[in-house]
Amino acid sequence: MADLELLTEHLGAILHQLSDAELRKLEMHIARKLRASQKTRITKQQNPDGSAYVPRKNRLRDKKNKIKNKMFNVIKNAKYMRTQRTAQGIAIGFAGRVASIARVHHFGLKDKVDRDGPVVKYASRELLGFTEEEIKMIENDVLEYISSTA
Numbered sequence: 001m002a003d004l005e006l007l008t009e010h011l012g013a014i015l016h017q018l019s020d021a022e023l024r025k026l027e028m029h030i031a032r033k034l035r036a037s038q039k040t041r042i043t044k045q046q047n048p049d050g051s052a053y054v055p056r057k058n059r060l061r062d063k064k065n066k067i068k069n070k071m072f073n074v075i076k077n078a079k080y081m082r083t084q085r086t087a088q089g090i091a092i093g094f095a096g097r098v099a100s101i102a103r104v105h106h107f108g109l110k111d112k113v114d115r116d117g118p119v120v121k122y123a124s125r126e127l128l129g130f131t132e133e134e135i136k137m138i139e140n141d142v143l144e145y146i147s148s149t150a
Contacts, residue, residue, distance in 0.1 A: 048129030
């Protein structure tokens with residue numbers, strides 16, 4: 001998170017010189033790229049630090065000991081993983097009921113498995129977060145955009 005603050009300080013003065021339309025265009029370009037990057041990382045079943053997600057319980061495996069369905073196969077799609085422009089910049093998050101499911105998994109909270117099922121503590125699986133490559137990508141995109149408009 002400290003790296004992200006340094007990036008904001010580093011590029012902040014330059015970004016304040018852009019018009020609202022230019023800033024909106026740049027933010028949405030970066031948001032689309034970030035969402036695609038997050039989707040790829042979730043597909044690979046990796047935390048932002050590169051470590052693998054904690055595997056599912058054995059009861060979800062088939063007879064050949066393969067996982068039936070990968071985790072978070074649906075929520076990574078654009079229907080649920082939304083980008084939004086805020087006063088501070090852009091936000092990428094989950095919409096609807098999927099947001100509560102994502103929150104439980106992201107922070108490793110307790111939740112019911114089924115409506116009438118037992119309460120279980122889930123392992124922490126960070127769905128959203130910045131990787132080093134994403135921070136570099138943001139910096140490069142901002143610098144490219146600024147150099148093309150100057």
